[in-house]
Amino acid sequence: MKGHALPFLWARGLLAAATAWKALLLALALNAALALVVTAPLASRLHDLLDSRPAADGLAKGWDVVLGAHLIRSEPGLLGDPARLGALERGTLPLADVPRLSGPLAGLFAAGLLHAALSALLAGGFAGRFAAERERGNLAAFLADAARLGLPSLFIGLVGLAAILGAFFLFVELPRAATLSPDLRWDWERTGLSLLRLLAFLGTTGAIRAVVAQSRAALGLAKTANPFLALASGAGFVIGRPVKALLLEIAFGVTALLPLSLWLYFAPSWSGGDVRLLALLVAGQQAVVLLRIVARAAHLGAATAWMRGAREAARPAPAKIEA
Amino acid sequence: MHRLRALLGFAALLSPALPAQAGPRVPSVASYRIEAAWDGEQKTLSGRETVTFVNRTSRSLPDALLHLYLNGFRNTRSTLSPGIPQPEGSSDFGFCELKRVALPDGTDLTRRISFAPPAGGNPDDRTLARIPLPRPVEPGETLVLEIDFESHLPRGTLRTGWKDDFVFAGQWYPKLAKATDAGWRGRPFHPSTEFFADFGDYDVTLLLPGEVKGRVAVTGRVVAETDEAAERVRVRARAEDVHDFAFAFSPRFEVKKETVAPKGLPKVDVFLFLQPDHRRSRERYFRAAREGLALYGAWLTPYPWPTLTIVDPPAGSGAEAMEYPTLITGATTWLSPSSEGEPGGLVLHELAHQWFQGAVATDEVSEAHLDEGLTSFLSARAAMRIYGAPSPVVEAFGVPIPLRSLKRPLPEGESQDALDQAAFSRSDPTLRETWRSLDDAAVRTNAYSRTALLLESVARTTGEQPLMAALKEYARRFAFRHPTTSDFLDVLGEVAGPEARDLVERGWASAGAVDYAVTSATTRRSAPPAGWVGDGPHRVYRAPAPPGPGYESTVVVQRLGEIAWPVEVEMRFEGGRKVTRRWDGRAEWRRWRITGPRLLSVVVDPRHTCLLDVNRLNDGLRTAPEPTAARAWAHRLRFLTQNLLELFALLAALPGAAL
Numbered sequence: 001m002k003g004h005a006l007p008f009l010w011a012r013g014l015l016a017a018a019t020a021w022k023a024l025l026l027a028l029a030l031n032a033a034l035a036l037v038v039t040a041p042l043a044s045r046l047h048d049l050l051d052s053r054p055a056a057d058g059l060a061k062g063w064d065v066v067l068g069a070h071l072i073r074s075e076p077g078l079l080g081d082p083a084r085l086g087a088l089e090r091g092t093l094p095l096a097d098v099p100r101l102s103g104p105l106a107g108l109f110a111a112g113l114l115h116a117a118l119s120a121l122l123a124g125g126f127a128g129r130f131a132a133e134r135e136r137g138n139l140a141a142f143l144a145d146a147a148r149l150g151l152p153s154l155f156i157g158l159v160g161l162a163a164i165l166g167a168f169f170l171f172v173e174l175p176r177a178a179t180l181s182p183d184l185r186w187d188w189e190r191t192g193l194s195l196l197r198l199l200a201f202l203g204t205t206g207a208i209r210a211v212v213a214q215s216r217a218a219l220g221l222a223k224t225a226n227p228f229l230a231l232a233s234g235a236g237f238v239i240g241r242p243v244k245a246l247l248l249e250i251a252f253g254v255t256a257l258l259p260l261s262l263w264l265y266f267a268p269s270w271s272g273g274d275v276r277l278l279a280l281l282v283a284g285q286q287a288v289v290l291l292r293i294v295a296r297a298a299h300l301g302a303a304t305a306w307m308r309g310a311r312e313a314a315r316p317a318p319a320k321i322e323a
Numbered sequence: 324m325h326r327l328r329a330l331l332g333f334a335a336l337l338s339p340a341l342p343a344q345a346g347p348r349v350p351s352v353a354s355y356r357i358e359a360a361w362d363g364e365q366k367t368l369s370g371r372e373t374v375t376f377v378n379r380t381s382r383s384l385p386d387a388l389l390h391l392y393l394n395g396f397r398n399t400r401s402t403l404s405p406g407i408p409q410p411e412g413s414s415d416f417g418f419c420e421l422k423r424v425a426l427p428d429g430t431d432l433t434r435r436i437s438f439a440p441p442a443g444g445n446p447d448d449r450t451l452a453r454i455p456l457p458r459p460v461e462p463g464e465t466l467v468l469e470i471d472f473e474s475h476l477p478r479g480t481l482r483t484g485w486k487d488d489f490v491f492a493g494q495w496y497p498k499l500a501k502a503t504d505a506g507w508r509g510r511p512f513h514p515s516t517e518f519f520a521d522f523g524d525y526d527v528t529l530l531l532p533g534e535v536k537g538r539v540a541v542t543g544r545v546v547a548e549t550d551e552a553a554e555r556v557r558v559r560a561r562a563e564d565v566h567d568f569a570f571a572f573s574p575r576f577e578v579k580k581e582t583v584a585p586k587g588l589p590k591v592d593v594f595l596f597l598q599p600d601h602r603r604s605r606e607r608y609f610r611a612a613r614e615g616l617a618l619y620g621a622w623l624t625p626y627p628w629p630t631l632t633i634v635d636p637p638a639g640s641g642a643e644a645m646e647y648p649t650l651i652t653g654a655t656t657w658l659s660p661s662s663e664g665e666p667g668g669l670v671l672h673e674l675a676h677q678w679f680q681g682a683v684a685t686d687e688v689s690e691a692h693l694d695e696g697l698t699s700f701l702s703a704r705a706a707m708r709i710y711g712a713p714s715p716v717v718e719a720f721g722v723p724i725p726l727r728s729l730k731r732p733l734p735e736g737e738s739q740d741a742l743d744q745a746a747f748s749r750s751d752p753t754l755r756e757t758w759r760s761l762d763d764a765a766v767r768t769n770a771y772s773r774t775a776l777l778l779e780s781v782a783r784t785t786g787e788q789p790l791m792a793a794l795k796e797y798a799r800r801f802a803f804r805h806p807t808t809s810d811f812l813d814v815l816g817e818v819a820g821p822e823a824r825d826l827v828e829r830g831w832a833s834a835g836a837v838d839y840a841v842t843s844a845t846t847r848r849s850a851p852p853a854g855w856v857g858d859g860p861h862r863v864y865r866a867p868a869p870p871g872p873g874y875e876s877t878v879v880v881q882r883l884g885e886i887a888w889p890v891e892v893e894m895r896f897e898g899g900r901k902v903t904r905r906w907d908g909r910a911e912w913r914r915w916r917i918t919g920p921r922l923l924s925v926v927v928d929p930r931h932t933c934l935l936d937v938n939r940l941n942d943g944l945r946t947a948p949e950p951t952a953a954r955a956w957a958h959r960l961r962f963l964t965q966n967l968l969e970l971f972a973l974l975a976a977l978p979g980a981a982l
């Protein structure tokens with residue numbers, strides 16, 4: 001069916017997202033507000049540490065490795081518990097210790113979980129609106145959908161998270177020692193096996209997220225808000241079309257990350273002076289983050305359109321009786 | 324002294340033309356003739372060595388003290404054991420066994436061997452063997468020992484062993500301790516210290532698998548290779564005026580040779596034994612050798628031997644980054660980024676060791692700063708000159724990624740561990756005998772990074788030229804000798820002046836930090852004096868008047884660290900005026916009062932002459948806050964956080980981006 005070709009699905013997803021622009025702005029506002037709150041203590045600590053120090057001039061334009069080391073040495077707990085931070089840097093921090101990082105990093109972790117939960121609730125709203133025939137851009141209807149489908153959507157998200165963590169242990173952590181083994185004779189063996197670990201993890205994660213997307217689409221399309229049924233039909237849908245589901249995932253991944261990469265590469269750095277430049281940069285940054293959120297929602301939109309189309313195609317067409 | 328100089332000069336004249344026949348330049352003390360056969364199945368080298376020792380000390384020696392370094396790998400109770408990775412099987416262990424020790428007349432000394440450790444030492448350690456002699460070796464006399472031994476090499480770790488078909492033999496033969504006027508000087512093999520030995524000549528014959536013919540890297544030079552029965556090859560190597568002998572072989576080595584002749588310096592044959600998957604590092608190795616030989620030749624003395632061999636080990640072989648006389652090992656990977664000066668920076672470090680410990684043979688077990696510190700200082704300078712400041716490289720999933728927007732100027736960019744050590748641990752001053760240090764971090768920081776920072780700071784404080792001249796004189800005066808820290812300090816004082824000597828001594832004698840801080844900087848409009856002025860009939864009252872146009876500024880600089888360092892204090896005023904004051908830095912604090920324009924900021928050590936200062940943030944103070952840097956970082960952190968939150972949303976709950 002032509003309407004289900006990848007570029008069409010991609011475009012239909014983006015169109016669906018565009019109709020829900022009010023909800024997308026709401027998601028952006030949530031993201032920005034959380035970021036503002038979570039960085040506020042660190043920002044004020046930086047003012048305390050740097051405002052009266054001429055050496056700070058060396059940090060205004062960008063990071064200075066040596067000066068940065070002096071900053072951390074004079075304030076070892078700046079980003080969180082130094083011992084755990086060191087372990088995090090070396091990649092030896094047990095996952096169970098992550099919540100105990102303390103300081104701004106612990107705040108970031110908590111805010112991340114909160115943001116993830118809120119995003120999952122909002123995803124319920126998007127799923128409901130994208131499945132609806134009318135009033136896709138209606139914010140009140142969106143919020144009503146979020147209230148109705150939010151918790152099942154959160155549950156689907158949690159199952160996805162558990163699966164991704166499982167994949168991380170299975171493909172990244174468990175074989176780590178084996179792929180770094182000194183018994184490997186050639187450098188390329190080590191690199192190849194390490195990249196294989198990464199690829200296995202990314203592939204599995206992509207598949208898991210495709211299942212999550214289709215499950216949410218199923219949730220929106222279904223008459224009851226049963227997350228188990230939705231998960232089952234999402235998984236069934238992806239298993240039936242694994243390659244295309246992954247490609248869709250990749251397409252929206254590129255859509256989300258391309259603007260960010262371009263921004264990181266080309267955008268000028270603000271060194272604390274010109275306020276007009278700051279306003280421009282903040283606007284640009286919000287556009288970049290918004291595009292990431294749009295890509296997320298658009299993926300759900302595409303998943304919904306795809307699933308609905310597939311169901312309609314599967315339904316036997318009414319027989320035409322020729323007279 | 325004079326004779327040595329004459330000999331050195333003579334050798335330098337001869338060696339470009341006739342490198343192999345330059346002949347010994349120093350009277351040999353401990354020479355070895357070794358014949359050993361490699362058993363690839365058992366990973367053993369068994370053979371016989373004839374040690375010829377000439378007692379050039381003033382002391383009669385009643386016994387012989389032998390290092391059996393490989394016994395450090397013998398079991399988990401050795402002194403070395405805590406420093407090597409947790410063993411997993413029999414191949415992680417090694418040993419060196421004395422089968423028979425005898426005098427040339429046939430007197431068997433084998434039964435006399437004892438492993439008595441130094442007082443209070445580890446009784447289970449077998450890395451030092453004492454052999455009482457039937458008759459002491461008097462000063463001027465020669466002792467010859469015939470030793471049959473079997474050396475079992477462990478899986479490669481800590482500079483020695485094998486990986487697959489690559490074999491690196493370091494510390495593999497029974498070796499005499501260092502003879503001194505106080506008797507034998509030898510310590511058990513310790514995890515974080517290295518070696519100390521007398522100079523001599525080595526004549527080593529190895530029976531190796533035939534497939535490694537032409538692929539054997541040695542200290543000195545291979546002089547003959549003959550095919551033997553059972554697909555074996557007999558390799559004979561000779562080295563003169565060296566204090567150790569190491570070798571490596573692998574059938575997969577790609578061997579390249581380049582003759583390097585830096586301007587005005589003797590020719591050196593550089594041999595590179597390269598892993599086939601490291602081909603793209605070939606020119607990087609040679610470039611480092613070429614430029615290093617030229618730089619060190621100019622800074623110190625001409626390279627003292629006719630050959631230099633670079634062994635490029637496979638990753639994970641445990642043989643990386645090590646120095647033996649005329650033989651060094653590098654380290655690289657197939658994806659190693661070209662722009663970051665690797666393996667060049669490492670080669671420059673190991674090459675500098677050819678002077679500091681190869682020729683100027685200090686005691687690495689007790690005074691590691693004299694070799695590692697001088698080497699780190701010189702190689703940082705050489706690397707900055709050749710490659711510029713490197714960028715940090717992070718490795719993700721086996722792929723090294725250089726962070727090009729960040730730069731790590733040397734030595735400070737790679738020596739921050741020394742400042743952490745000085746700020747937090749403070750366990751050992753550099754002058755403590757290395758092997759007595761609390762832990763490996765103390766050894767590493769004191770020997771390497773702290774000394775590199777200290778010498779660079781001295782160069783910036785009392786002058787680069789005098790310090791470099793002192794190093795040159797030290798390298799010249801003590802070539803093929805065994806100087807101590809006080810010899811080094813004496814030359815430093817003599818050539819670079821008493822202040823340079825004093826500063827180095829301060830940095831080495833304390834485990835603490837240098838830390839200068841501007842703790843107060845105030846500026847206010849100055850008012851004319853008020854109150855009663857003058858005496859008797861001339862006493863008049865002046866009412867408090869509003870302040871005038873000028874300012875009165877007060878600055879306090881405090882010494883917060885234990886170590887005093889001479890510093891400049893720079894004060895900046897409105898209108899661009901700048902006032903600089905010098906302070907010897909000795910008192911706990913110093914206050915300056917200055918009238919004039921409004922004070923804007925004060926910075927102590929504005930040119931960063933003292934790299935040992937543990938906190939550069941407190942080096943200055945403004946009179947009015949300037950929030951730009953913190954604002955810029957708050958702005959960057961917010962955007963970073965927004966994107967991280969979005970990543971959380973992706974991983975945890977939502978479909979979408981980031982694959």
Ligand SMILES: [Zn+2]
Nearest residue numbers: 672676695698
């Ligand atoms: Zn070294």
